[in-house]
Amino acid sequence: MDDRIIILIFDGIGDRPVKELDGKTPLEAANTPNLDKYSEEGINGIMDTIAPGVVPGSDTGHLALLGYDPYKVYTGRGPFEASGIGMKLKSGEVAFRCNFGTIEDKIVVDRRAGRIKKGTDSLAEAINEMDFDIDFVFQESVEHRAVLLFKDPSLGPFVSDVDPHEEGLPLKKSKANREETSSQLTAEHLNRFTEKSIEILSEHPINIERKERGLPPANVILSRGAGAVPEMGKLEEMKGLKSAAIAGIPLVKGVCELAGMDIVQVEGATGGLDTDIEAIMNGIVDNINNYDLMIVNIKGPDLPGHDGDHMGKIEFIERIDSSLPILENIENTYFAFTGDHSTPVTVKNHSGDPLPLIIKGEEVRVDAVDSYGERSCATGGLGRIRGSDLLNVLMDLAKRAEKFGA
Amino acid sequence: MDDRIIILIFDGIGDRPVKELDGKTPLEAANTPNLDKYSEEGINGIMDTIAPGVVPGSDTGHLALLGYDPYKVYTGRGPFEASGIGMKLKSGEVAFRCNFGTIEDKIVVDRRAGRIKKGTDSLAEAINEMDFDIDFVFQESVEHRAVLLFKDPSLGPFVSDVDPHEEGLPLKKSKANREETSSQLTAEHLNRFTEKSIEILSEHPINIERKERGLPPANVILSRGAGAVPEMGKLEEMKGLKSAAIAGIPLVKGVCELAGMDIVQVEGATGGLDTDIEAIMNGIVDNINNYDLMIVNIKGPDLPGHDGDHMGKIEFIERIDSSLPILENIENTYFAFTGDHSTPVTVKNHSGDPLPLIIKGEEVRVDAVDSYGERSCATGGLGRIRGSDLLNVLMDLAKRAEKFGA
Numbered sequence: 001m002d003d004r005i006i007i008l009i010f011d012g013i014g015d016r017p018v019k020e021l022d023g024k025t026p027l028e029a030a031n032t033p034n035l036d037k038y039s040e041e042g043i044n045g046i047m048d049t050i051a052p053g054v055v056p057g058s059d060t061g062h063l064a065l066l067g068y069d070p071y072k073v074y075t076g077r078g079p080f081e082a083s084g085i086g087m088k089l090k091s092g093e094v095a096f097r098c099n100f101g102t103i104e105d106k107i108v109v110d111r112r113a114g115r116i117k118k119g120t121d122s123l124a125e126a127i128n129e130m131d132f133d134i135d136f137v138f139q140e141s142v143e144h145r146a147v148l149l150f151k152d153p154s155l156g157p158f159v160s161d162v163d164p165h166e167e168g169l170p171l172k173k174s175k176a177n178r179e180e181t182s183s184q185l186t187a188e189h190l191n192r193f194t195e196k197s198i199e200i201l202s203e204h205p206i207n208i209e210r211k212e213r214g215l216p217p218a219n220v221i222l223s224r225g226a227g228a229v230p231e232m233g234k235l236e237e238m239k240g241l242k243s244a245a246i247a248g249i250p251l252v253k254g255v256c257e258l259a260g261m262d263i264v265q266v267e268g269a270t271g272g273l274d275t276d277i278e279a280i281m282n283g284i285v286d287n288i289n290n291y292d293l294m295i296v297n298i299k300g301p302d303l304p305g306h307d308g309d310h311m312g313k314i315e316f317i318e319r320i321d322s323s324l325p326i327l328e329n330i331e332n333t334y335f336a337f338t339g340d341h342s343t344p345v346t347v348k349n350h351s352g353d354p355l356p357l358i359i360k361g362e363e364v365r366v367d368a369v370d371s372y373g374e375r376s377c378a379t380g381g382l383g384r385i386r387g388s389d390l391l392n393v394l395m396d397l398a399k400r401a402e403k404f405g406a
Numbered sequence: 407m408d409d410r411i412i413i414l415i416f417d418g419i420g421d422r423p424v425k426e427l428d429g430k431t432p433l434e435a436a437n438t439p440n441l442d443k444y445s446e447e448g449i450n451g452i453m454d455t456i457a458p459g460v461v462p463g464s465d466t467g468h469l470a471l472l473g474y475d476p477y478k479v480y481t482g483r484g485p486f487e488a489s490g491i492g493m494k495l496k497s498g499e500v501a502f503r504c505n506f507g508t509i510e511d512k513i514v515v516d517r518r519a520g521r522i523k524k525g526t527d528s529l530a531e532a533i534n535e536m537d538f539d540i541d542f543v544f545q546e547s548v549e550h551r552a553v554l555l556f557k558d559p560s561l562g563p564f565v566s567d568v569d570p571h572e573e574g575l576p577l578k579k580s581k582a583n584r585e586e587t588s589s590q591l592t593a594e595h596l597n598r599f600t601e602k603s604i605e606i607l608s609e610h611p612i613n614i615e616r617k618e619r620g621l622p623p624a625n626v627i628l629s630r631g632a633g634a635v636p637e638m639g640k641l642e643e644m645k646g647l648k649s650a651a652i653a654g655i656p657l658v659k660g661v662c663e664l665a666g667m668d669i670v671q672v673e674g675a676t677g678g679l680d681t682d683i684e685a686i687m688n689g690i691v692d693n694i695n696n697y698d699l700m701i702v703n704i705k706g707p708d709l710p711g712h713d714g715d716h717m718g719k720i721e722f723i724e725r726i727d728s729s730l731p732i733l734e735n736i737e738n739t740y741f742a743f744t745g746d747h748s749t750p751v752t753v754k755n756h757s758g759d760p761l762p763l764i765i766k767g768e769e770v771r772v773d774a775v776d777s778y779g780e781r782s783c784a785t786g787g788l789g790r791i792r793g794s795d796l797l798n799v800l801m802d803l804a805k806r807a808e809k810f811g812a
Binding site: 016017023025046050051053054055056057058059060061070074076077225251344346347349350351352353375378379383384 | 769770771772773785787788789790791792795796797798799800801802803805807808809810811812
């Protein structure tokens, strides 16, 4: 049996020196005996997910890690979000992330309609019965979230958002960002769709009931993040790897799904700080025998990064570390331990700082690094590589790479 | 206020081990307490301005450092030289560097017309009155130097030089280097322009007077370095940075000007060994509050590099080092200390050896390097990056980068 590959992606793990930690990063400050051991047993490096200094999104970052060029396949978040909630997509269709929101006199007063939890399925059903000039599908997701898909393949994805992104502002008119008829058409359709959504939702029984109960009605669809469904080759065809992903958040699931990977559903893997890390690790153990490659996103470290909470980040990293030993039972496997982007607590957002990376497995050129951190890994034998190199490096180690040339 | 960025480019600073310096490079041998301190406080690395082993020119090197792809925007030196002396250019026009030279019986006997200093303005005026089939502008620069601009946008830039580059040889006929009508046309125009310049200049009173005084007449325009004015996006539009440059030599000023940067004129910044480094540093301090980005070229180290003078290079580097502390008063700023290319004293010309690089600022991942040199920086936390990455890395650190994706 050929060696297998498991890539553990600690979302947002990379950071910058933090004053309150005596100039250490949260990862450097965290007590991570297991990751440190893997550093010692493996080869280490730093990785620019896209390119040095380029700030990855979760979508573009995972695309790069799967070996795709995000500059070629990515036009916006919509299609990845759509795929992540299980919608079937065809390349060329245009998808939008949506919220159910609340407007009063054309002013957006609540971008999440009071974080509406129930009844969005009925609202979506009513929307889908809309009399509209082009084929579309509207699908509700969790809470106030939803996705809109324009199925007409002649439309372009380069349009601005209807969502004003701030409460107290009027709805925006979508406009084409490029001088092309196809995107201008999309903007026109989207504006008309938005108007009609208001008409349909305002009179809907669910909203009448919400108003009676003093809750903000979900009376508008706020759309954003337009993107065209890309023509993406499947990982299995391109790399010959039977692949699966475990991920808590729809966006990452969507990227993996569009890459043709199986999605392994793990109960308790929420994508939040409450996620069940042990369940995720068990999900790997239980499924790896069916796959050549598993990619596992653990969202946790990103969240305290966004909140600027260095202690929370340390704590979550330590929880990850203590859950790892079960993976040591998996044989004949090359492991990568890394992230998709940095989310420094000093930045409170994604950054382009490179990620620490360990590759562990039978035949790696073990280096002198013996702890897992942004700076220790920078002195390792892998040097500085790119996200799009990672899978190739791992396939090569696992003797799964094909020679280019003779 | 967002953090600002200052890039100090020590022209030609990179070098190779020198026997006479016990195998140290001039930079390693120089006493640079300030740069060493910045190394210790910062993160270090090495940088290939264009790509490993590719030998940059001053023009292509600075283009790469500003984030442009020189393989896309560069066809020859002409337009950057033209822009550097203040000519207004339109994309597609073809520019040439020129010398006033001296010919006798079609043989070039002096490529610089005795380094003529006065009267070139009158000569240029006469040239510009030439009866010629296409629009052109000819403008004198310092001493024997000048620039010729063909303003016809249908011309191609791929033509050989009229200048034989060696004295005692006949004038060359310009020829197209590519089989394209547009460049063939340029060669024909250039050859006719050269013939006509001889006719006009030979009879010009300035030259009659020079001959009477026993000076070589400036009786021919020797052109070289044809290049098309590129369609270059402006740095401010592309990166959102209000930017300025300080540079001693027109070529570098020209690159920065075509990138849409302001040029800060510093009295005493000559681009020679006599340049006033303190004045340059004061120029930074006096202007940084008006800009997000300043790029500062200090030409000095390149000159002894070309001369093979390792002691001269050490001395100039030490002069730079001692002038740096005034910059420590500038707050909220990320600094890069690097070069545009190596000019090893053993090569006496530009080389593709990577450049030492320090990045210093609030949130960098400080590494273990504590001296500024080609080899010490190679062990630093930045690893090996490219010139085209530098601005992205700095913008990311300064929290000025935009996320690509979601």
